[in-house]
Amino acid sequence: MVKTSIEDLTTFHSELTISKNAGENHVLRLRLGICPQKVTGVTTFNDFDNNSFKVREWTQLEWYNFRDTIFAQADMWNNQFWLIPPKDFKELDIDAGYVKFRPNIKCELFVQVWNTPAMAQMKIKVAKLDDTVTGDSTTFRSDAVTYDSLDGVAHTFQIPDAGGNKTNIVHYTIPHEIGHALGQPHIGVLKKTAACTLAIAGNPSDPMSAGGANSNRCYGFGGPPSIAENIMGYGTKFDEVNAEPWVKRIAQHTGTDAAKWQVKLAEMPPFMVTA
Numbered sequence: 001m002v003k004t005s006i007e008d009l010t011t012f013h014s015e016l017t018i019s020k021n022a023g024e025n026h027v028l029r030l031r032l033g034i035c036p037q038k039v040t041g042v043t044t045f046n047d048f049d050n051n052s053f054k055v056r057e058w059t060q061l062e063w064y065n066f067r068d069t070i071f072a073q074a075d076m077w078n079n080q081f082w083l084i085p086p087k088d089f090k091e092l093d094i095d096a097g098y099v100k101f102r103p104n105i106k107c108e109l110f111v112q113v114w115n116t117p118a119m120a121q122m123k124i125k126v127a128k129l130d131d132t133v134t135g136d137s138t139t140f141r142s143d144a145v146t147y148d149s150l151d152g153v154a155h156t157f158q159i160p161d162a163g164g165n166k167t168n169i170v171h172y173t174i175p176h177e178i179g180h181a182l183g184q185p186h187i188g189v190l191k192k193t194a195a196c197t198l199a200i201a202g203n204p205s206d207p208m209s210a211g212g213a214n215s216n217r218c219y220g221f222g223g224p225p226s227i228a229e230n231i232m233g234y235g236t237k238f239d240e241v242n243a244e245p246w247v248k249r250i251a252q253h254t255g256t257d258a259a260k261w262q263v264k265l266a267e268m269p270p271f272m273v274t275a
């Protein structure tokens with residue numbers, strides 16, 4: 001029996017919209033509730049690396065603008081993944097009379113802002129950096145539960161591959177942190193790259209391995225640009241492994257084995273199924 005809705009306050013909610021039209025895919029929408037909370041009543045605030053920054057109060061306009069930035073940047077996760085059902089999964093086929101169609105699953109993300117912390121999966125503290133603090137999203141090091149007012153400002157990293165050839169990679173903090181909120185680790189962990197695996201095991205002679213699963217190696221530093229450019233590395237690109245939150249969830253909705261679903265990074269219209 002297919003579930004069209006799953007409520008999960010510890011991860012995210014999800015809704016499966018079942019297509020009635022043979023030409024249209026089904027849609028799996030993950031609904032991540034966040035409750036952004038202003039850092040208020042203090043004049044300094046520490047980032048993930050324990051560096052102290054001067055902060056001030058948010059104006060109401062700045063606050064709403066920042067919330068809009070969260071929505072806009074989280075939207076990068078949309079229109080990235082389509083899931084192809086297991087061969088033996090027929091339950092959501094559409095009978096068009098003389099033939100059947102098997103829609104694929106279009107993956108969507110909806111970030112919902114809650115004012116009530118208990119309704120949200122993630123409570124995110126957001127610091128308004130003082131006007132004397134300038135730069136971009138890398139000035140203050142954010143994490144999945146702590147953002148700052150410069151997080152909307154992209155940073156360009158120059159990341160070397162194994163041969164030392166550098167690639168300019170534009171980094172946006174918010175979609176990367178949304179990835180963590182969806183349960184994704186860094187790309188090196190997802191792809192089990194040798195350099196990241198070594199960093200996690202402990203590689204004290206290499207400063208780029210410091211931090212283990214959060215190390216530069218696990219972001220793809222010194223690896224091929226296809227790894228470093230990933231959304232869970234330094235960049236904005238998506239790989240099949242990034243669809244994991246949807247793959248695991250569609251398996252729950254349909255009572256199927258997650259390993260049998262295939263991920264495509266381009267739109268796949270429904271297939272015609274022969275009996």
Ligand SMILES: [Zn+2]
Binds near residue numbers: 176180186
């Ligand atoms: Zn990260």
